[in-house]
Amino acid sequence: xxxxxxxxxxxxxxxxxxxxxxxxxxxxxxxxxxxxxxxxxxxxxxxxxxxxxxxxxxxxxxxxxxxxxxxxxxxxxxxxxxxxxxxxxxxxxxxxxxxxxxxxxxxxxxxxxx
Amino acid sequence: xxxxxxxxxxxxxxxxxxxxxxxxxxxxxxxxxxxxxxxxxxxxxxxxxxxxxxxxxxxxxxxxxxxxxxxxxxxxxxxxxxxxxxxxxxxxxxxxxxxxxxxxxxxxxxxxx
Numbered sequence: 046x047x048x049x050x051x052x053x054x055x056x057x058x059x060x061x062x063x064x065x066x067x068x069x070x071x072x073x074x075x076x077x078x079x080x081x082x083x084x085x086x087x088x089x090x091x092x093x094x095x096x097x098x099x100x101x102x103x104x105x106x107x108x109x110x111x112x113x114x115x116x117x118x119x120x121x122x123x124x125x126x127x128x129x130x131x132x133x134x135x136x137x138x139x140x141x142x143x144x145x146x147x148x149x150x151x152x153x154x155x156x157x158x159x
Numbered sequence: 160x161x162x163x164x165x166x167x168x169x170x171x172x173x174x175x176x177x178x179x180x181x182x183x184x185x186x187x188x189x190x191x192x193x194x195x196x197x198x199x200x201x202x203x204x205x206x207x208x209x210x211x212x213x214x215x216x217x218x219x220x221x222x223x224x225x226x227x228x229x230x231x232x233x234x235x236x237x238x239x240x241x242x243x244x245x246x247x248x249x250x251x252x253x254x255x256x257x258x259x260x261x262x263x264x265x266x267x268x269x270x271x272x
Contacts, residue, residue, distance in 0.1 A: 150202035
């Protein structure tokens with residue numbers, strides 16, 4: 046079955062630690078996205094990538110970093126500079142990145158701070 | 160800049176009653192609009208989308224939405240609520256010139272037995 050996988054489902058971060066969230070898709074999509082979801086705030090875009098080896102900052106990129114070395118993979122690193130990382134993180138992908146394209150979402154990773 | 164407003168962060172309906180979830184958008188260009196559903200601790204699933212074809216859009220699970228340009232609205236409806244419809248619903252608009260979506264803050268639907 047084609048789809049998007051995210052791992053781990055739950056992730057715990059200690060203060061000062063960098064952690065990496067995995068996102069893999071086998072939909073052959075060019076565009077991939079990372080969103081942060083907080084209660085009552087909807088989804089906010091962290092980073093997006095339209096093609097391999099290229100990515101752009103979204104609305105809340107500070108304290109996060111990404112890479113896009115392969116079409117299928119778009120990992121997100123939450124750095125120690127992100128002071129309030131507790132949230133639900135969602136990865137998504139879309140075909141060619143046209144405006145009408147549907148974004149397909151993974152199951153999410155919940156990040157908690159110890 | 161484009162934006163989306165969802166009126167009512169929480170909506171409760173009785174099982175079998177009409178579901179109406181409101182979404183208003185702001186856009187300087189013809190919008191592309193989407194409704195997604197999210198069950199607890201899961202990702203988002205597309206219910207339906209409007210891409211400038213028919214103004215009445217039918218989606219999955221019996222949901223539909225009507226695009227009204229004069230009211231800048233794209234409200235989501237379902238004639239008869241089912242217990243399984245309890246979830247959070249998000250309206251989104253595709254931003255002109257980019258691949259970005261702008262999401263509303265969501266409406267949590269509760270279905271009462």
